[in-house]
Amino acid sequence: MKRIVVFVITVSILLFSFAPGIWAAGELNIKGEACILVDGVSGQVLYEQNADKKWFPASITKIMTLVLALEAIQQGKASLDDQVSTSEYAASMGGSQVYLYPGETRTLHEMLIAIAVGSGNDACVAVGEFLAGSNEAFIEMMNAKAKKLGMDHTHFVNAHGLHDDNHYTSAGDMAKLGVYALTVPKFLDYTSVYEYDFRPEPKPLKLWNTNRLLKWYDGCDGMKTGYTPQAKRNLVSSAERNGLRLVSVVLGVEPAQGHFTESMKLLNYGFNQFEFAGLYQAGDKITTIDVGKGDVDQVDLVAAKKAGAIKKKGEEIKLDSRITVSPYTTAPIKKGQKLGEVSVLKDGKEIEKVDLIAGQDVGRGSLGRQIVKMLQQVALAVK
DSSP states (O other): OOOOEEEEEEEEEEOOOOOOOOOOHHHHOOOSSEEEEEETTTOOEEEEESTTOOBOOGGGGHHHHHHHHHHHHHTTSOOTTOEEEOOHHHHTOOSSOOOOOTTOEEEHHHHHHHHHTTOOHHHHHHHHHHHHSSHHHHHHHHHHHHHHTTOTTOBOSOSSOOOOTTOBBOHHHHHHHHHHHTTSTTHHHHHTOOEEEEEOTTSOEEEEOSOTHHHHSTTEEEEEEEEETTTEEEEEEEEEETTEEEEEEEEEEOSTTHHHHHHHHHHHHHHHHEEEEEEEOTTOEEEEEEEESBSSSEEEEEESSOEEEEEETTOEEEEEEEEEEOSEEESOBOTTOEEEEEEEEETTEEEEEEEEEESSOBOBOOHHHHHHHHHHHHHHHHO
């Protein structure tokens, strides 16, 4: 069994950037049924208002549909090039749609664009049926995932968000889903698309993303809007500035553009009051480990993404990193291959784990090289 080596590196971060005091809850004056603002990495709650209140999600339901589809691709259960056929049931969906007709076939990639950008209810059902075999089975998958993520105030009865009294969630639960979605490969790639030509001539259909924050708010890079008369206006949004990633949720906003203005209030509060304290940047060399049977004797391990923690501006914090790696691995090694991880601890509590990956390819060493290395080791042992 390979021995696991744990290195502990302690870094004390002392920042005294004098910032205004944290706003009192009433000063934000968020207009809506519920809202929440969280750190997009750790999920730490920065502000909340009725975060556990039961509310109807409308089309922000589609975040879960996208997550399950993209996870299936990540796990090799599906491909973006797969052909997805539209059933009569899928084509019959009302509300927002991309006007799929029974029997129409599109790639899974196009269907995901239809969901993320065009908010197509018909595409949601088609994708769910394709992935799970039936609409009912896909809804079971949605609820199972919600339970796994700790979304205790959520119950889904469809994949799109058309109103049903038994289809509900909460701002806190949608924040949990939003933070998780950020870890799913390609999720932001899809929810950040602003326009897409879905159908060519003679009946062209251009899809426009209804999340205006993609254009209106600096740093916003994705997630989803939702509206029904019962739900009013909902929005889950993600934004990043200076390394600080935030996720905001507003539910049940009445005015026509209110879900955008209220979300901007939340995000402004977060970026004004908090900052990101970094330990490592993506690509930073963290350590090296020995390589057996390779064309080199060691490989560099680098951080797969930035590592650090959120803090209030002007706050003194202590960050520790714990690096867990095997001291030895065997060639061949591919650049980007996971070979360890670094845990970030804030005041002694683990808040994040970041993969440590190979910084370069390592090929198999020639037989001659391996023989020479073996003889060198024998000679050292004799000495």
